[in-house]
Amino acid sequence: MTKHNRAKYQPSGQLQFGVFFQGVNSGTIWKADESGSQTDFESFRRIAQAAERGLFAAFFLGEGLRLREHLGRPHELDVAGRPDAQTMLAALAAVTSRIGLVATQNTTYNDPADLAHRLSSLDLLSGGRAAWNVVTTDNAWTGANFRRGGYLDHADRYTHAEAFVETAKRIWDSYDPSTGQWQRVFNEGQHYTVDVTPRLPCSAQYRPVLFQAGDSPEGRDFAARQADVIFSAHPKFDDALEFRVDIVDRTLKAGRNPNDVKIMPASEFILAATPQEAVEKKAWVRSLQIGPQQAIAYLEQFWGRELAGYDPDGPLPGIDPVVEETSETRGSGFHGAKARQLADQWRAEAAEKGLSIRQFVSARTSRADATFTGSFAEVADRLAEYARTGAVDGFNISPWLIPTGLDDIVNHLVPALQERGVYPTEYAGSTLRENLGLATPARPAAQHSGAETVAGKAVQPEARV
Numbered sequence: 001m002t003k004h005n006r007a008k009y010q011p012s013g014q015l016q017f018g019v020f021f022q023g024v025n026s027g028t029i030w031k032a033d034e035s036g037s038q039t040d041f042e043s044f045r046r047i048a049q050a051a052e053r054g055l056f057a058a059f060f061l062g063e064g065l066r067l068r069e070h071l072g073r074p075h076e077l078d079v080a081g082r083p084d085a086q087t088m089l090a091a092l093a094a095v096t097s098r099i100g101l102v103a104t105q106n107t108t109y110n111d112p113a114d115l116a117h118r119l120s121s122l123d124l125l126s127g128g129r130a131a132w133n134v135v136t137t138d139n140a141w142t143g144a145n146f147r148r149g150g151y152l153d154h155a156d157r158y159t160h161a162e163a164f165v166e167t168a169k170r171i172w173d174s175y176d177p178s179t180g181q182w183q184r185v186f187n188e189g190q191h192y193t194v195d196v197t198p199r200l201p202c203s204a205q206y207r208p209v210l211f212q213a214g215d216s217p218e219g220r221d222f223a224a225r226q227a228d229v230i231f232s233a234h235p236k237f238d239d240a241l242e243f244r245v246d247i248v249d250r251t252l253k254a255g256r257n258p259n260d261v262k263i264m265p266a267s268e269f270i271l272a273a274t275p276q277e278a279v280e281k282k283a284w285v286r287s288l289q290i291g292p293q294q295a296i297a298y299l300e301q302f303w304g305r306e307l308a309g310y311d312p313d314g315p316l317p318g319i320d321p322v323v324e325e326t327s328e329t330r331g332s333g334f335h336g337a338k339a340r341q342l343a344d345q346w347r348a349e350a351a352e353k354g355l356s357i358r359q360f361v362s363a364r365t366s367r368a369d370a371t372f373t374g375s376f377a378e379v380a381d382r383l384a385e386y387a388r389t390g391a392v393d394g395f396n397i398s399p400w401l402i403p404t405g406l407d408d409i410v411n412h413l414v415p416a417l418q419e420r421g422v423y424p425t426e427y428a429g430s431t432l433r434e435n436l437g438l439a440t441p442a443r444p445a446a447q448h449s450g451a452e453t454v455a456g457k458a459v460q461p462e463a464r465v
Ligand SMILES: Cc1cc2nc3c(=O)[nH]c(=O)nc-3n(C[C@H](O)[C@H](O)[C@H](O)COP(=O)(O)O)c2cc1C
Pocket: 061, 062, 063, 064, 104, 106, 134, 135, 136, 137, 138, 139, 213, 214, 215, 216, 217, 218, 219, 220, 231, 232, 233, 266
């Protein structure tokens, strides 16, 4: 970011929290005595209401349309049964009143007119609290369940995403609140052709807030052009600052005010009254997150073969991965030909550090960069520095225990942040847009004037901003 660009970005000095209820992962402990169910509404209700007690801006759900697989079977240790986000958020809208409701929905396997309508429905019924986390989805195996099937190249996924979001925005913009009238939206584009007469008015926050998650240069440019909030993968302080600088530059290039794009990285908090207790708690959390079976199952994703015979407390497997089974498009982190080379690297690293399978996997999945461990005061001081510098606008927190995993944060961290003047002491308003400090989008002039209306249709070609 040049000096000039830096001057155009003004940190708010404030933080917002979101809660990311993850259904499928190794980060939530589902097997402890205190664990709830990943499908019962009660788990979702308790987390959402705790978050609202802590003045969280958003309750966030991810999306995975098909379980990860290897060797032709779903991963046995993946928690199955993640309810559909929009259905769950609609139910949560009835038992909450202020928290934003964020549904991750991909642009590769949905259609814009249908999704715009469903998101408008959630936005209206929640009183202007809906958001859409726009993702492109990076896996091929999802496609098999959809009529189009197949796989879109990385570059094509973002071209589709842009056309998709622009089409959805046109549909939302087609309602004129000053007259209560809709324009018919006719859009003939390379990717989407729609002919829609929208059926729903604007919500209290005009249209759903747009989140984005996807970290490639294409993904970042897309966010800089289209998103209100980036769900980032950069929580570590230096990395977060670097990411902010990059996004400010890209936002300015896109012709937008950099303060209009908020950044909330993924994060995990392990907190206690004293620093020592927090360190002990972290060891306990990690031991429950990665048990012996999880450690073996984790390696199997990368090796593309059964490793059940290996001792979780012994060294990494000496045998090589099955290269053709190790494709990241099927949920594996090792991609094809790189698999053997990466397995060698891992073996060397584990041997050098004297780590067993379980210790090695635990270190790899510990989300070291995303974990804030310490006493409430210590962590509050660290977060205040993020607020002061504008490295982030908040954090999207994954609780490691459901449904009680937010209690420490709400009861102790939030008051400590409020004392430091970096966290809201009340909700700013009733809509998500107000609570995130986002301006209401301006309705495009062409739609205002109806200048492009031809024979009763607003002709809106698909085009990049
Ligand atoms: C923090 C974060 C969260 C994501 N959450 C989801 C998700 O819930 N569902 C999904 O299909 N993709 C998710 N994605 C993946 C993106 O959709 C995208 O496919 C992937 O990051 C590859 O795009 P990229 O190369 O631009 O990063 C997420 C990505 C990031 C960085």
